[in-house]
Each structure stands twice: as structure tokens, then as C-alpha cells.
Amino acid sequence: MKRFALPATALALCGAFLLTVVAQDKPAASSPAGAAPPATQAAAAPAAPAASAPAEVVCFESRKGATELTQKEIKPGLLNVKCSPTTGAALWYGDPYHGTVPMGKMPGLETIPEGQAVVRPRADKLNFLAQCGTACHNGTFPKGFPKDKRAVPIPTMEAMVPDVKELQHGRGRIWCLDCHHTTKRNMLVDHYGDPISIEQPQLLCGKCHGDKLRDWRDGIHGKRIGDFTSTGKKRWFTCTECHNPHNVQDGARNRGFVQIAPETPPQLPHGMTSAAHEKVHPIAH
Ligand code: HEC
Ligand code: HEC
Ligand code: HEC
Incomplete structure (x- = not known):
């Protein structure tokens, strides 16, 4: 019994200390007891986060x-x-770099110093990816990998990823294994059949959309945020952060994106009662 007494006390003290630190990390507003002595604060801490979260x-x-x-x-x-x-x-x-990782090798961007081009990983946004190449397509199950890349019914996949039901990308001319690696299903695939990381979709999309890849590389297509000096560190948005690879040509829109509903116009400036004059063309015609 006695053997545990000391570690237990130490643990309790550590706990109290940690709670104090956590409590102090909160913004001032959520900690009205800010001026209280540390001991009282530590004692009150366990209830405080729940109440003010x-x-x-x-x-x-x-x-x-x-x-x-x-x-x-x-x-x-x-x-x-x-x-x-x-x-x-x-x-x-x-x-702007929070949660990002280095971009990885990109042909045409070799001159950017290591770590100056970063991306936000896709893998943690994809619920199935962890199982794709292990639990499901692990080489023995399901039986027999497809012999070619042609479209076949895949009800299991359609149930999991509804966007692939009638694949809307490429107008019926491309199918899963034009993009996904045959045996390494958690990877994408290049024109040689070599795997591409899911974090570098630009290498996949670029194999068919070379013009867009070039524009993206030059900063004309897509988006970057961060330091805008020419040598500054930037976060690059990757193709799949904007485009859903499975439904780029969905339904009636047939291309690009669905139109988004515009927001309501801003309020009129103080003192202006109507904006009707804006609808009149200044030069009669
Ligand atoms: C044009 C290329 C392309 C085609 C064709 C394609 N995929 Fe994908 N797929 C991708 C990319 C890229 C991702 C990663 C998407 C992301 O990062 O959001 C992905 C992701 C997935 C995922 C993971 C989804 C998740 O949420 O974890 C599954 C499963 C999948 N694809 C199945 C299929 C199936 C089945 C087909 C064929 C019917 C198919 N894909 C056709 C490019 C493609
Ligand atoms: C295997 C070749 C191939 C790959 C890989 C591929 N695409 Fe496509 N993509 C096509 C084809 C073919 C079309 C259809 C063009 C048409 O008929 O209008 C298309 C159409 C599109 C469109 C609609 C363009 C339009 O003008 O209507 C977008 C957007 C697009 N792809 C984005 C992507 C993105 C993003 C990726 C990577 C995740 C990707 N593509 C990968 C072949 C490919
Ligand atoms: C920051 C978001 C963003 C990123 C990143 C991005 N795109 Fe786009 N892309 C767009 C927008 C917006 C359009 C215009 C869509 C439209 O006109 O409806 C577009 C259009 C396209 C089109 C033509 C679609 C059409 O309707 O003509 C293709 C193909 C395409 N992108 C491929 C790519 C590829 C390949 C990458 C990566 C190298 C990429 N995009 C990265 C936002 C993005």
C-alpha cells in the first residue's frame, strides 16, 4: 500500500499542475477566476472547461x-x-501552414527550396483509404484483380462511394484503374503504371490535363496562400481539394462546378434610400 502512496501523490500533483496550465491557456474571458490563487484555480478547473467550452x-x-x-x-x-x-x-x-507537409517532388518545380512548397494532406479526409490497400484489395481478396481497365458493375464500391455509381468523369472513356493503382489501391497511378501518392493528385490529373497542370504550376490555376514574396513559403491547394475526381461532369452541369447561390446584396450605405439609379445606364441608348 505504502509503495503506491508517493507515486500517487506525485501523479495527483502533476495532474493539478497540468490542469492549471490548461486553465491558463484558455482565453481570459472564459476564466473569470483568473485572479484567484493557483491552488483554488486548480481545484475549480475540472468543472470549468465543460461549462465554458x-x-x-x-x-x-x-x-x-x-x-x-x-x-x-x-x-x-x-x-x-x-x-x-x-x-x-x-x-x-x-x-497558413498549419497542418501542412512538404509537397513532394514535382517535375518543373525543382528550383523551389525544400520545405517552401507545402500542401495539406488528403489522407486524413478520406474515410476508406486506410482499408483500400489492406483490408479489402490486399492481393488475395476480393478474388482475382481485374484483367483489364474496362468498366464492370461494382455494387460494393457504389454503396460506399455513391459518386462512382455512374462515373461522371471523362464521358465514359475512363474508369477506376486509369487513376487508382491496380495492386496498391491506396495509391494513384501514372502512365507507366507506377504508384503516385494520394497527396500528389497533381501528378495524376496532370497526366491527362497537361494544360491545367502547367497553369497550376505557374500559379494561374488553383490557389496558393502564405508568403507572397517570390521565394517565400507557400501552401499550394492540390487538384482534389477543389475538384471531386469522381463527379467533375455530373448531371446537367456537364462540366466544372455547380453554381453556388449568390449571397444577398450588402446593405445600402448610410443615408442612401434606394439603389435604383444603378440600374439606369448613364449613356442613353
Ligand atoms: C479521374 C481519376 C479517378 C477515377 C476515374 C476514379 N477515381 Fe477514385 N479517387 C481518385 C482520387 C484522386 C481520389 C482521392 C480523392 C481526394 O483526395 O479527395 C479518389 C478516391 C477514391 C476512394 C477513397 C474515398 C474515400 O473517401 O476514402 C475510393 C473508394 C475510390 N476513389 C474508388 C473509385 C472507384 C470504385 C472508381 C471507379 C468507378 C474510381 N474511384 C474512379 C481518382 C479517381
Ligand atoms: C486518364 C485521363 C484522366 C485523368 C487521370 C484525369 N482526367 Fe479529368 N478528364 C478526362 C477526360 C477524358 C475528360 C472529359 C473531357 C470532355 O470530354 O469534355 C475529363 C474532364 C475533366 C473535367 C471537366 C472538364 C471539362 O472541360 O468539362 C475536370 C474538371 C477534370 N477532368 C479534372 C480532373 C482532375 C482534378 C483530375 C485528377 C484528380 C483528373 N481530371 C484526372 C481525363 C482524365
Ligand atoms: C483552388 C481550387 C482549384 C484547384 C486547386 C484546382 N482547380 Fe481546376 N478549376 C477550378 C475552378 C474554379 C475551375 C473553373 C470551373 C468552371 O468554370 O466551372 C476549374 C477548372 C478546371 C478544369 C476545366 C473545367 C471546365 O469547366 O472547363 C480542369 C480540367 C481542371 N480545373 C483541372 C485541374 C487540375 C488538373 C488541377 C491540379 C493541377 C486543378 N484543376 C486545381 C478550381 C481549382
């Missing part, structure tokens, strides 16, 4: 449903992201 705010960055980001404090008083209260879209970043 704000509701979780989730924003999307570029593709709703595929680029969600949970708002959190990266430093006291500094949020990782601020979200639009009307659309839920990311508006502002506390740190």
Missing part, C-alpha cells in the same frame, strides 16, 4: 464535404482559421 466550429476550405477544418486555438488567442458565419467557408488563417 464553446460549440465546435467547422469550416470548409474549398470543397464542401471534403476539406473540413475544425476551428481551434493554435496559440492563446490565435485561431487556426476563421469561418464565414453565412457560408461556413474558411475566411482567414491564423497560420
Whole structure:
């Protein structure tokens, strides 16, 4: 019994200390007992976070449903992201590189020093990826990998990923294994049949959309955020952060993106009662 007494006390003290630290990390507003001596604060701490914990705010960055980001404090008083209260879209970043990793090798971008081009990983946004090449397509199951790349009915996949039901990419001219590696199903595939990381979709898309890849590389297509000096560090948005690879030509829109509903116009400036004059062309015709 006695043997446990000391470690247990030490543990309890550590716990109290940690709680104090956590409590102090909270913004001033949520800790009204800020002036209280440390001992009292530590004792009150366990109840405090639950009572003052704000509701979780989730924003999307570029593709709703595929680029969600949970708002959190990266430093006291500094949020990782601020979200639009009307659309839920990311508006502002506390740190544009938060949660990013180096881009990986890209032909044509060799001159960018290591670590100056970063991307946000896709893998943690993809619910099935972890199982794709292990639990399911592990080489022995399901029996017999397809002999060619032609379309076949795949009800199991359609149930999991509804977008592949009538694959809307390529107008019936491309199929799963034009993009996914035959035997390494958690990887994409290049024209030689070699695997491409899921974090480098630009290498996949670029094998067919060379013009878009070139524009993206030159900064004309897509988006980058971060330091805008020519040698500064930048986060590059990858193709799949904006485009759903399975439904780029869905239904009636047939290409690109679905139109988004415009937001209501801003309020008229103080003192202006009508904006009808804007509808009159200044030069009669
Ligand atoms: C044009 C290329 C392309 C084609 C064709 C394609 N995929 Fe994909 N697929 C991708 C890419 C790229 C990703 C990763 C998407 C991302 O990062 O959001 C992906 C992701 C997936 C995932 C993981 C989804 C998740 O949420 O974990 C599955 C499963 C999948 N594809 C199945 C299929 C099936 C089945 C077909 C054929 C009917 C198919 N794909 C056709 C490019 C393609
Ligand atoms: C194996 C070749 C191939 C790959 C790989 C591929 N695409 Fe495509 N993509 C096509 C074809 C073919 C079309 C259909 C063009 C048409 O008929 O209008 C198309 C159409 C599109 C369209 C609609 C363009 C339009 O003008 O209507 C978009 C957007 C697109 N692809 C994005 C991507 C992205 C993003 C990736 C990577 C995830 C990708 N593609 C990978 C072959 C490919
Ligand atoms: C920041 C978001 C973003 C990124 C990243 C991005 N795109 Fe796009 N892409 C767009 C937008 C927006 C359009 C215009 C769509 C439209 O006109 O409806 C577009 C259009 C396209 C089109 C033609 C579609 C059409 O309707 O004509 C293709 C093909 C395409 N992108 C491929 C790519 C490839 C390949 C990559 C990666 C190398 C990429 N995109 C990266 C946003 C993005």
C-alpha cells in the first residue's frame, strides 16, 4: 500500500499542475477566476472547461464535404482559421501552414527550396483509404484483380462511394484503374503504371490535363496562400481539394462546378434610400 502512496501523490500533483496550465491557456474571458490563487484555480478547473467550452466550429476550405477544418486555438488567442458565419467557408488563417507537409517532388518545380512548397494532406479526409490497400484489395481478396481497365458493375464500391455509381468523369472513356493503382489501391497511378501518392493528385490529373497542370504550376490555376514574396513559403491547394475526381461532369452541369447561390446584396450605405439609379445606364441608348 505504502509503495503506491508517493507515486500517487506525485501523479495527483502533476495532474493539478497540468490542469492549471490548461486553465491558463484558455482565453481570459472564459476564466473569470483568473485572479484567484493557483491552488483554488486548480481545484475549480475540472468543472470549468465543460461549462465554458464553446460549440465546435467547422469550416470548409474549398470543397464542401471534403476539406473540413475544425476551428481551434493554435496559440492563446490565435485561431487556426476563421469561418464565414453565412457560408461556413474558411475566411482567414491564423497560420497558413498549419497542418501542412512538404509537397513532394514535382517535375518543373525543382528550383523551389525544400520545405517552401507545402500542401495539406488528403489522407486524413478520406474515410476508406486506410482499408483500400489492406483490408479489402490486399492481393488475395476480393478474388482475382481485374484483367483489364474496362468498366464492370461494382455494387460494393457504389454503396460506399455513391459518386462512382455512374462515373461522371471523362464521358465514359475512363474508369477506376486509369487513376487508382491496380495492386496498391491506396495509391494513384501514372502512365507507366507506377504508384503516385494520394497527396500528389497533381501528378495524376496532370497526366491527362497537361494544360491545367502547367497553369497550376505557374500559379494561374488553383490557389496558393502564405508568403507572397517570390521565394517565400507557400501552401499550394492540390487538384482534389477543389475538384471531386469522381463527379467533375455530373448531371446537367456537364462540366466544372455547380453554381453556388449568390449571397444577398450588402446593405445600402448610410443615408442612401434606394439603389435604383444603378440600374439606369448613364449613356442613353
Ligand atoms: C479521374 C481519376 C479517378 C477515377 C476515374 C476514379 N477515381 Fe477514385 N479517387 C481518385 C482520387 C484522386 C481520389 C482521392 C480523392 C481526394 O483526395 O479527395 C479518389 C478516391 C477514391 C476512394 C477513397 C474515398 C474515400 O473517401 O476514402 C475510393 C473508394 C475510390 N476513389 C474508388 C473509385 C472507384 C470504385 C472508381 C471507379 C468507378 C474510381 N474511384 C474512379 C481518382 C479517381
Ligand atoms: C486518364 C485521363 C484522366 C485523368 C487521370 C484525369 N482526367 Fe479529368 N478528364 C478526362 C477526360 C477524358 C475528360 C472529359 C473531357 C470532355 O470530354 O469534355 C475529363 C474532364 C475533366 C473535367 C471537366 C472538364 C471539362 O472541360 O468539362 C475536370 C474538371 C477534370 N477532368 C479534372 C480532373 C482532375 C482534378 C483530375 C485528377 C484528380 C483528373 N481530371 C484526372 C481525363 C482524365
Ligand atoms: C483552388 C481550387 C482549384 C484547384 C486547386 C484546382 N482547380 Fe481546376 N478549376 C477550378 C475552378 C474554379 C475551375 C473553373 C470551373 C468552371 O468554370 O466551372 C476549374 C477548372 C478546371 C478544369 C476545366 C473545367 C471546365 O469547366 O472547363 C480542369 C480540367 C481542371 N480545373 C483541372 C485541374 C487540375 C488538373 C488541377 C491540379 C493541377 C486543378 N484543376 C486545381 C478550381 C481549382
